[in-house]
Amino acid sequence: MTYLETRIRYSGAPIYxxxxxxxxxxxxxxxxxxxxxxxxxxxxxxxxxxxxxxKSCDDNGFTAQDRELIFSFGKDLGSSDIEGQIxxxxxxxxxxQDRLKNARLEAxxxxxxxxxxxxxGGMGAVLLML
Amino acid sequence: MDEFxxxxxxxxxxxKQVLTKxxxxxxxxxxxxxxxxxxxxxxxxxxxxxMVSQDGRQINYDTGNALICKxxxxxxxxxxxxxxxxxxxxxxxxxxxxxxxxxCRAGIAGAAVVENGRVISYRNITxxxxxxxRRHDGCASELLSALAKDSYIKSTIICGEPSSGKSSLLRDLxxxxxxxxxxxxxxxxxxxxxxxxxxxxxxGYCDVICNSPKAIGIQQAVRCLAPDVxxxxxxxxxxxTNAVLEGLNSGVSAITSAHCRDAESLMxxxxxxxxxxxxxxxxxxxxxxxxxxxxxxxxMKARDILAENCWDGTNFSCRCFCGCGSIGITQPEGYLI
Numbered sequence: 377m378t379y380l381e382t383r384i385r386y387s388g389a390p391i392y393x394x395x396x397x398x399x400x401x402x403x404x405x406x407x408x409x410x411x412x413x414x415x416x417x418x419x420x421x422x423x424x425x426x427x428x429x430x431k432s433c434d435d436n437g438f439t440a441q442d443r444e445l446i447f448s449f450g451k452d453l454g455s456s457d458i459e460g461q462i463x464x465x466x467x468x469x470x471x472x473q474d475r476l477k478n479a480r481l482e483a484x485x486x487x488x489x490x491x492x493x494x495x496x497g498g499m500g501a502v503l504l505m506l
Numbered sequence: 507m508d509e510f511x512x513x514x515x516x517x518x519x520x521x522k523q524v525l526t527k528x529x530x531x532x533x534x535x536x537x538x539x540x541x542x543x544x545x546x547x548x549x550x551x552x553x554x555x556x557m558v559s560q561d562g563r564q565i566n567y568d569t570g571n572a573l574i575c576k577x578x579x580x581x582x583x584x585x586x587x588x589x590x591x592x593x594x595x596x597x598x599x600x601x602x603x604x605x606x607x608x609x610c611r612a613g614i615a616g617a618a619v620v621e622n623g624r625v626i627s628y629r630n631i632t633x634x635x636x637x638x639x640r641r642h643d644g645c646a647s648e649l650l651s652a653l654a655k656d657s658y659i660k661s662t663i664i665c666g667e668p669s670s671g672k673s674s675l676l677r678d679l680x681x682x683x684x685x686x687x688x689x690x691x692x693x694x695x696x697x698x699x700x701x702x703x704x705x706x707x708x709x710g711y712c713d714v715i716c717n718s719p720k721a722i723g724i725q726q727a728v729r730c731l732a733p734d735v736x737x738x739x740x741x742x743x744x745x746x747t748n749a750v751l752e753g754l755n756s757g758v759s760a761i762t763s764a765h766c767r768d769a770e771s772l773m774x775x776x777x778x779x780x781x782x783x784x785x786x787x788x789x790x791x792x793x794x795x796x797x798x799x800x801x802x803x804x805x806m807k808a809r810d811i812l813a814e815n816c817w818d819g820t821n822f823s824c825r826c827f828c829g830c831g832s833i834g835i836t837q838p839e840g841y842l843i
Contacts, residue, residue, distance in 0.1 A: 390591035422590050454591040457619075457627050461593050 377469040379403075384461045391454040392416035408433040412450060426450030439479075445471060510536055513610050513638040516586040518579045521547060525573075527562025537669050537796065539636040543580045546572035550669075552797040584631045587612050592627075597717065598700060599627045605701040611637045641708070642671060645800035646678035649791065650688040652805055659683065659692060659735045659759040661786055663778070663808075665766045666793030671800030672763035673739060675793070677703055678800075679761060680737050685710035695733035697723035703739055712737075721749025728758050735759040747777035754786045768792060769811045782808045 379401060383394040395413035403409060408429040415425035429450075430443045438446070449468040456464065510533040514522050517539070525539070525547075538550035546557045546568050556564040558573040565572065587604045588595050595604050602625070605611045615633035618625045653660050666672045680703065681687070684694040694712045697720055698704045704714045713731045715723040720738050727736050736754070741747055741762045754760045766772045772790065773779045781787055790811055792804040 384593055388594050388596075390589045390594050392589075392591075416590060419586070419589070454588075454593065455585065456592055457596050457599075458593045 377465050377472070381462050381465045384465070385458055388458075390416075391422075408446070422453060422455070423451045442475060445475060508533070509638050509640045510534070512608050513539060513636045515608060516583060516606055516610065516612070516636065517541070518582045518586070521573060521575060521579060524558060524560060524562045528558065528564065532556075532564055536638050537640075537799075538638065541575040541580055541583060541634045541636070543575065543577040543632045545575065547575050552799075580631055580634060583634055584614070587634070596627060600625050601700070602628070603700065609639055609702065611639065611700070611702050613637075637669070639702075640674065640799065642674040642678065642800035644678065645671065646675050646682055649675070649679065649802060649805075650682060652789065653679075653761070654683075654688055654690070654692075659761070660788040661754070661760045662762075662789040662791060663741065663772075663781065663787050664761070664763040664791045664793065665768075665772055666763070667767050667795050668765065669796040669799060670793040671798075672793065673702055674800045675791075676737055676739060676761065676763055677708060680712050681708060681710040683735060683737075684712045692734040693732065695727035695731045695736045697727055697736060697738040699723065700739065703737075720746055721753060724750055724753035724760075728753050728756050733758055735761060737761045739763055740765065741778065741781060744777040744780070747781050751781060751784050751786050755784065760786065767795070769806065769814060773811065782812055 379398060380394060383389065383397060387394065387397075389397070392413045395409050395416070399406075399410050399413065408426075411432050412425045412429035415428060416422065420428075426447050430438075430447055445468070449464075449472075452464060454461070511526075513536075514525050517525065521541075528549075532549070532551070535551040535553070536549045537552065540548040540550065540555075542548075549556045549558060549564070556566070557568055559565045559571045560573050561571075584604075585592070587606045587610075589607060592599070598604050599614065602615070603611055603613050613633075613635040614628050614631060615635075616628040616631040619627040619629055653662055664672050664675055680694055680696050683692040685691065691711070694710075696703055696709055696712045696714045697718065698714055698716045699718060699720050701716055703709065704712075704716060713727070713733065715727055718726070720741075724736055724738065727733055736758055738750075738760070739762065741750060741764045750760075750762075764772065764775075764778050766775060766778065769790070769792070772782075782790070785808075787808050790806045790808055791802055792806070793799075794801040794803040
């Protein structure tokens with residue numbers, strides 16, 4: 377997000393170019409970026425470009441809510457002036473951070489649950505053997 | 507892709523489909539496509555303005571079957587022109603236009619967003635005027651012999667009303683001078699503030715400074731590019747002219763354009779009159795008008811225009827400016843003279 381904000385403010389390049397720069401920089405793992413950048417460069421509407429991009433990259437471990445958030449971020453990217461775009465990025469940075477925090481908490485609690493289940497299962501198996 | 511198709515590339519699909527059905531004879535004459543929110547689509551031609559029926563015919567009046575542009579379609583067209591990157595065109599929007607990637611230029615009307623007394627953008631877009639940028643290859647050929655002297659190019663202002671082909675002429679001059687089609691290759695710098703001259707890459711071997719304010723661009727070109735001639739579009743405001751003249755009175759020739767119909771209207775615009783007075787320009791070319799784009803009607807020497815308009819060497823003493831009789835001294839603040 378910081379990268380996007382900086383590029384929007386200082387390069388003034390169109391969104392598809394900024395996305396291509398993102399991919400080259402360090403974000404190549406986010407495959408949907410490339411798909412959406414390519415579609416936007418062809419003049420596709422952002423709604424369609426981002427929807428297709430997210431759909432085409434189902435294997436990246438995002439939940440349905442994550443995908444929805446990425447889509448709503450992408451469809452309004454580029455639709456306003458620089459200040460509007462910076463605010464857009466800031467808002468979504470916060471929303472993505474919240475999602476990340478929740479995902480970490482979930483992973484932590486689920487991790488504990490799986491460990492507890494594993495231990496209980498193991499103890500059960502031992503008891504059965506005895 | 508022809509010029510009409512290039513202009514319609516940024517029009518939403520529903521309207522575009524109808525426009526493509528228009529007869530080729532009309533398409534080739536269209537100068538502007540005017541979209542207004544919830545109003546009929548209008549085509550401007552040298553012969554007048556036309557509406558389009560829903561089945562793709564040219565009509566005079568709306569009898570209920572005119573092709574209407576809806577508000578969401580205007581918004582869509584605006585975003586398409588911006589390539590869905592409004593921030594990229596913020597500077598242009600402040601001046602009320604957008605130059606699309608293919609060189610097509612569109613004027614914008616809507617609610618201005620003002621910051622510190624300056625328009626920085628527009629929102630709630632209600633009108634878009636798409637200019638059909640036509641190429642007039644070779645239109646500058648007859649002009650070249652008048653402009654080129656043995657060792658230099660005469661500094662020139664090309665004057666004409668909107669859609670009279672000023673930019674086309676500048677573009678062709680840049681091409682011909684830089685590539686040596688006139689016999690000699692001239693080092694040519696183009697300062698393209700609006701991105702309109704260079705967007706479709708037909709400027710030959712010019713050095714192009716794009717999207718820079720004219721005054722800064724000209725000074726940069728003169729200092730760093732050592733050109734024989736600097737070409738730029740639309741000399742207008744007093745502030746701009748002042749800065750431009752500063753950059754130009756340095757031995758480099760200049761060719762520019764200005765919005766005015768004839769010598770009289772030229773002299774009624776203080777910044778342009780000041781440009782002539784400064785001696786930075788030698789020739790003034792007047793174009794015929796929107797009925798014959800790119801066609802020259804008159805070539806005049808700047809000093810003849812000054813003489814015709816009562817320039818006595820110190821002051822203007824005629825109807826040209828405010829009618830005060832001694833404009834040179836009593837110009838309102840901000841003007842050069």
